[in-house]
Structures are given as C-alpha cells and as structure tokens.
Amino acid sequence: MKEVSIPVQQNSLDRTMRFAGLLLVIIVWGSAVLFGAYILAFYFIALIQGNTSQWNEVLPDIYDEKTRSATLGIGLHFAAGGIILILGCIQLVKSVRVKYPLLHRIIGRIYVAASIAAALGGLVFIFAKGTIGGLIMDIGFAGYGVLTFVAAVATIYFARSGKMEQHRAWAIRLFALAIGSWLYRMDYGFWFMVTDRLGHNSDFTGAFDYFMDFFFYLPNLLVAEIFIGRYKVLKSGFAKFIAIVFLASANLFLLVATYFFTKEYWGPAILDVVLGR
Numbered sequence: 234m235k236e237v238s239i240p241v242q243q244n245s246l247d248r249t250m251r252f253a254g255l256l257l258v259i260i261v262w263g264s265a266v267l268f269g270a271y272i273l274a275f276y277f278i279a280l281i282q283g284n285t286s287q288w289n290e291v292l293p294d295i296y297d298e299k300t301r302s303a304t305l306g307i308g309l310h311f312a313a314g315g316i317i318l319i320l321g322c323i324q325l326v327k328s329v330r331v332k333y334p335l336l337h338r339i340i341g342r343i344y345v346a347a348s349i350a351a352a353l354g355g356l357v358f359i360f361a362k363g364t365i366g367g368l369i370m371d372i373g374f375a376g377y378g379v380l381t382f383v384a385a386v387a388t389i390y391f392a393r394s395g396k397m398e399q400h401r402a403w404a405i406r407l408f409a410l411a412i413g414s415w416l417y418r419m420d421y422g423f424w425f426m427v428t429d430r431l432g433h434n435s436d437f438t439g440a441f442d443y444f445m446d447f448f449f450y451l452p453n454l455l456v457a458e459i460f461i462g463r464y465k466v467l468k469s470g471f472a473k474f475i476a477i478v479f480l481a482s483a484n485l486f487l488l489v490a491t492y493f494f495t496k497e498y499w500g501p502a503i504l505d506v507v508l509g510r
Contacts, residue, residue, distance in 0.1 A: 269318030306357030366437035373446030
C-alpha cells in the first residue's frame with residue numbers, strides 16, 4: 234500500500250495543479266478582456282473623438298495639451314494595449330496553435346505589432362512628458378517598455394527563424410509583460426480595498442507607489458521562467474503543493490480585484506459606449 238500511495242498522491246497534486254492553472258487562465262483571460270475593452274472604450278474612443286481631457290478623470294495629468302507628442306504616444310499605448318490584452322490569451326491556447334496554425338500566425342503578427350506599438354507609445358510619453366510619479370516611476374515604467382519591446386522582437390524573430398522552443402519561451406515572457414498594465418490596476422484595486430490607500434498619495438510618490446513602479450512586471454517574469462521550465466522546477470510534492478496554494482491565492486485575488494474594478498470603472502465605461510451615452 235505504501236508503494237502506491239506516493240504516485241497516487243503525486244497524481245492528485247498534478248490534477249489539482251492543472252485545474253488551478255486552468256482556472257487562473259480563465260480568470261486572467263476574462264478579466265484582461267474586460268480591461269482591454271475598457272481601455273478601448275474609455276481612452277481610445279476619447280482620442281478619436283478629441284476628448285482626451287477626460288483621461289485625467291482616472292489618471293491625473295495624463296493629458297496635457299502642451300505636449301502633443303506625449304498625448305499621441307499614450308494614445309497609441311492605450312489602443313495597442315487594449316488589443317494585446319484581448320488577443321494575448323488566444324495565443325497561449327494549445328488547441329488553437331495546433332488546429333489553426335494560420336490563425337495563430339495572423340493573430341501573432343497583430344499581437345507582436347501591437348506590443349511593439351504599446352511599448353514605443355509608452356516610451357514616447359515618458360521621454361516627452363514624464364510620469365506623474367517622477368524619476369523613480371519614469372525608470373520603472375521605461376524599463377517595462379524596453380523589456381516589452383525586446384520580448385516582442387525576440388518572439389517574432391525566433392518564430393521566423395523556426396526556433397520554436399525559443400519562440401515559445403519569449404512568447405510566454407511577452408505575455409507576462411503584456412498583462413503588466415492590467416495587473417497594475419488589479420494590485421492597486423486590491424490594495425485600496427484592504428488598506429484604504431495606505432502608502433499611496435495623489436502624485437504617486439508614496440511608499441506603495443514606488444513599490445508598484447516595478448512590482449507590476451518584474452515578478453511576472455519570474456513566474457514566466459517557472460512556466461518555461463516548469464517540469465524542472467515543479468517535480469517534488471512540496472513544490473507542487475506550494476504552486477497550488479499560490480495559484481489558489483492568485484485566483485481569489487484576481488476575482489476580488491476584477492469585481493472591484495468592473496463595478497467602479499470598467500463596467501460603467503463599457504456600458505456608456507454600448508448604450509451610446
């Protein structure tokens with residue numbers, strides 16, 4: 234009996250981890266699509282309509298009529314960001330890659346082009362105007378833009394070179410970075426609910442603000458590396474148990490944060506566009 238208990242336990246852990254991982258993908262996709270639709274509804278449509286001043290209602294000082302290049306840069310960043318959030322999860326679905334390779338390639342080209350556009354648009358804004366949080370936020374967000382640009386270029390380069398293992402690795406890194414702007418909102422939403430804005434102030438120079446300047450994307454890359462080499466990292470039962478706890482916690486966190494943002498921001502903005510208000 235003892236000889237079979239360990240394999241049975243490992244199989245149970247594997248099944249639980251796969252289920253928790255699948256649930257995480259579903260939640261991430263649903264939430265990211267909502268956020269992507271919100272970006273297009275609130276920011277991009279405002280850019281088309283020439284009503285970019287409304288951006289400041291949510292993100293203070295993001296629009297300044299004196300810096301047109303910054304406005305165009307951040308407008309491009311918002312529009313491309315909405316696209317990559319909506320398309321990103323499709324690229325990670327194995328059945329789509331296997332059954333519909335042409336669709337995967339077409340979406341992939343759009344996805345990479347949008348990622349490059351989002352990165353360059355954000356960098357143009359930073360260098361033309363600077364972020365509200367000052368130098369530290371400038372460095373953190375510029376680093377995010379540069380890494381996203383590098384990951385996007387590497388993803389398409391290895392795909393065209395036929396080096397599919399490297400392509401897969403860089404595609405995972407790109408996705409981890411692409412969801413950074415979404416996670417940035419998720420983290421803030423959850424933090425505000427739990428701590429009543431502790432460490433945050435209106436010009437984003439609080440202790441939590443400085444922490445978030447880097448936290449919204451650097452840990453993502455660490456998780457991406459685990460997924461890229463997951464069979465080497467998650468072999469032991471203890472490691473799998475820790476992964477399950479982490480995935481379950483992430484699922485709960487994302488559900489709560491998504492509810493908060495959908496209720497307060499995303500839902501009303503999307504409904505305004507749908508209803509023509």
